[in-house]
Every structure is written in C-alpha cells, then in structure tokens.
Amino acid sequence: MLRSEFEKILNQTLSPSLFKDYAPNGLQVEGKNEIKRVVTGVTACQALIDAAIEYQADAIFVHHGYFWKGEAPQITGMKYRRVSALIKNDINLYGYHLPLDAHPMLGNNAGLANALGVYERQPLQPSLPIEQSIGIVGELASALSMDDFQALVEKAVSRSVLFERAGPKLIKRVALCTGGAQGYIDQAIAADADVFITGEVSEQTIHLAREMGIHFIAAGHHATERFGAQAVAKFLRDEHALEAEFIDIDSPA
Template sequence: MLRSEFELLLDKTLSPSRFKDYAPNGLQVEGKTDIHRVVTGVTASQALIDAAIEYNADAIFVHHGYFWKNEDPRIVGMKYRRISALIKHDINLYGYHLPLDAHPELGNNAGLADALGLINRSGLQSNVAFEESIGVVGELGEPMAIAAFRCAIERAVGRDVLFECVGDKDIRRVALCTGGAQGYIEQAIAVGADVFITGEVSEQTIHIAREMGIHFVAAGHHATERFGAQSMAVFLSKECGLDAVFIDIDNPA
C-alpha cells in the first residue's frame, strides 16, 4: 500500500478533523513510500522504535506520538535519537491521539468497555472543549459486587489497580475514560455512574470520590490505552491485508 493511501485510510477510519487535539494526528515522520509491515504500540518510545526496526517495519502506528503542544520544539537529545532512528531506517511514524480514544469500535474506551461487557452505551463528554465525546457510559448486564468488579477490571487490563471503594454499593452503571482523565470524575458523577474508571489518579480525585459517593478506579495510563493499538493491528491485518502486529512495551504508569 502506498504511504498516501495508508494515511487516507487512517484518516477515513479515525476522522481526526473532528477533534481539537494536543498533537498533530496523522503522519508525523515520513519514511518509505510503500507500506507492507506495520507495528502498532501505545507510545513512540525508543524501545518501540527498536522493536519496529528489528521487525523490519515500514510504518509505526501509535497513540502517543510527537510534537505535543508546549513541548520543546528542538530536535535534540532523546527526541533526536528517536527521530534519527526513524529516518535512518526509513520508517513512517503515524500518531493518532484523541481520535483513537474516541473511536466507537477500535478505540481505547470502546476496547475497555468491551472487556467489561458494558451494554446500553453512550458517550461521556470528557471536556466541554471537545466537540466529540471521548469516554463511555454503560451498564453491566447485572449488578456486580465490588470485589467481583475489581477482579473483572484487573483481568481486563492485566494488572493490579488502585480501587477506591466508597461504601458497599454494588456496581451497575459504569463511566470510563482511559489514560490521564481523572479530572473527568465530575462528569461521571453527573451521569449517575456507580464507578468511574480511568488510567491515572490525582490527590484531589480521591477526596472527590469519597465526598460524592462514587467508586473510583485508576487502572494505569498505559494499561487502559493498549486497546486501541491492539485493535488497529487487527484491523490493518484483517481488513487491509497488511502485515501488522501490536508490540507492547511494558510501562507500570
């Protein structure tokens, strides 16, 4: 597949023009013209780039790419080493941030909601500045006891989680927004969720959960945002006929 065709496919699938984002979505570093082998991952770290080089990839697709707002624009140090490795090996780098969070089938939030078996889903408006909903609100098929729900989350993300249990109320209505979305706990409260799941936690988040009577889960930024990159590898392989593989670079954050 030509690089231009590949980018058109990604843009058509993920619709980045619908989002006001913190980094450019799409092609971030240009590589070879023809794309046959693709590595997907969460973050364009040096370790992922090295793995892609070993895999002889033509392109890397990530959720966390480069050139974030307010970062140092100079290509020096760590950024130089990463980008120079991509250029030396003629590897294209594609980054899709909020569009991958929000996609209703391939996205991070959709993947976590699928893993938890949520039904009757609607969007959780993560921030009034976004025109599109990023998170998900849904229901479990049956109310679930707290201990059982914690086990379900830990199975879904493959790690221990921080679970702030507020009372002994069973869980039925779930709000979630993957990654660093702990600031959206108030939106979860507003829609009547019994629990809010995200990736990270701030000091004030626990106080809000306790005082407002909502269970809170911080399940890991990396762990909750593997779903989109995993889904994209399957999509690119099955739907597009490319040799695509997800490579997980472990991160405890």
C-alpha cells in the first residue's frame, strides 16, 4: 500500500478535520513510500521506535505523537534521537490524538466502554455528536456494588486503580473520558453520572468528587489509552490486509 493511500484510509476513518487538536494529526515524519508492516502504540517513545525497527515496520501509528503546541521546536537531544531513528530507518510516523479518543468504534473511549459493558451511550459533551465528543456517558446493564465495579475496571485496564468512593452505593450510570481528562468531571456531574472514570487525577478532583457526591476513578493515562491503538492494529489487519502489531510500552502513569 502506498503511503498516500494509507494516510487517506486513516483520515477517512478517523476524521481529524472535525477536531481542533493540540498536535498535527496524520503523517508527522515521512518514511518509505510503500507500507506493508505497521506497529501501533500509545506513545512514540524511543522504546516503541526501537521495537518497530526490530519488527521491520514501514510505519508507526500512535496516539501521542510529536510537535505539540507549546513545545520547543528545535529537534535536539531526545527529540533528535527519536526523529533521526525514524529517518535513518525510513519509517513513517502517524499520530492521531483527539480523533482516536472520540471514534465511536476504534476510539479509546469506545474501547473502555466496551470493556466495561457501558451501553446506551451519549456524548459527554451534549452540544456535540458522539463521534466528536471527548467523553461518553452511558448505562450498565445492571447496577453494581462499588467493589464489583472496581474489580470490573481493574480487569479492563489490567492494573490497580485509584477509586475515590464518594457517590451512591450502587453504580449504574457511567461517564468516562480516557487519558488526562480529570477536568471533565464537571460534565460527568452535569450528566448525572454515578461515577466518572479517566486516566489521571488532580488534587482538586478528589474534593470536587466528595462534595458533589460522585465516584471518581483514575485508572491510568496509558492504561486507558491502549484501546485505540489496539483497535487500529486489528482494523488494519482485518480490513486492509496489512501486517499490523500493537506493541505495548508500559507506563505506570
């Protein structure tokens, strides 16, 4: 598959033009023109690049790529080592941030919602269609105790979570937004959710949860954002006959 066709497929699928993002979505570092083998991952760190080189990948697809707003533009030090490794090995780098969070089938939020059994999904940002909303609110098939719900979340993300138990005894209405989205707890409260799940926590988030009577779970930025890259690897294999492998470079954050 040609590089231009590969990017066309990604753009048609993930619709980056719908989002005002913090980094460029799409091709970030150009490599070889023909793409047969793809590595997907959460973050374009050196360890993922090294794994892609070993895999003999032609392209890397990530959620967290490069060239974020506000970062220094110089390609020196760590950034130089990463970019030079891509260029020397002729590997294309593709990054999709908010489009990969929001996609209703391949997205991080959709993947976490699937793992938890959250149905009747609505946008957490009610002014937006669900395919553009940064976050989901929906219902469990049946209410769960706090202990059972924590076990469900920890199974979904394969790690222990921070669970501030500040809401009702039974949990049925779930709001979630993967990654560093603790600030969206206000939208979860407005949506009358019993619990809000995200990746990270800030000090003030706990007080807000306690005073507003909503459970809060910080399940890990990396852990909650594996879903999209995993789904894209499967999509590329199943729908476009590419060799595609998700490689998890774990992070406790």
